[in-house]
């Protein structure tokens with residue numbers, strides 16, 4: 094008799110599975126709302142692990158949450174260094190400081206790159222929607238020459254035919270270089286500098302359930 098998996102539960106959660114709101118989400122939403130006047134409040138630092146096991150860190154822009162999940166969305170160029178790093182080791186930590194409300198969130202978890210080769214239709218759609226939502230200026234960077242390659246002096250000429258002035262990419266269809274990057278936090282360390290003493294909370298996901306602990310700052 095053929096083995097059927099029809100009625101058996103999925104072996105592990107899928108990225109697009111509906112998730113209850115994680116307990117750190119209201120605090121993060123509040124911080125985003127209260128720091129809204131500062132455009133840089135949507136930037137955070139994302140640390141990954143290099144193949145030689147040393148850290149790599151860079152600034153990225155928060156692009157919201159994947160619908161009905163707690164996965165943070167970012168965009169990334171497939172040709173960037175983080176692509177290989179993530180393939181070799183998906184562990185990462187985001188560090189996000191909100192200057193107006195003086196709150197820090199450290200979100201540790203795993204990264205997943207959604208690329209032109211991703212087969213899941215919901216994830217493909219999320220990647221496409223994000224491509225359509227970003228500005229022409231953001232899109233065009235994915236048509237620029239290879240990141241981190243030595244700069245070709247000829248590319249610096251400021252006429253419209255040079256390598257850094259390609260025609261605007263199609264706004265409907267993402268370029269192959271465009272990736273949706275997802276951070277799936279498994280623990281969050283929250284610190285609020287307001288108050289005396291300060292407030293620090295640890296959120297940890299154990300067996301798909303979030304636990305919250307108040308700790309000393």
Ligand SMILES: Cc1cc2nc3c(=O)[nH]c(=O)nc-3n(C[C@H](O)[C@H](O)[C@H](O)COP(=O)(O)O)c2cc1C
Nearest residue numbers: 136149151152153154167168169170173174175176
């Ligand atoms: C304010 C700011 C926002 C940035 N946003 C992004 C972003 O959303 N995604 C991204 O991949 N790189 C972004 N970058 C560029 C990265 O910091 C980094 O230079 C680039 O991703 C290459 O890093 P990597 O080779 O380690 O992957 C941003 C840089 C700055 C200064």
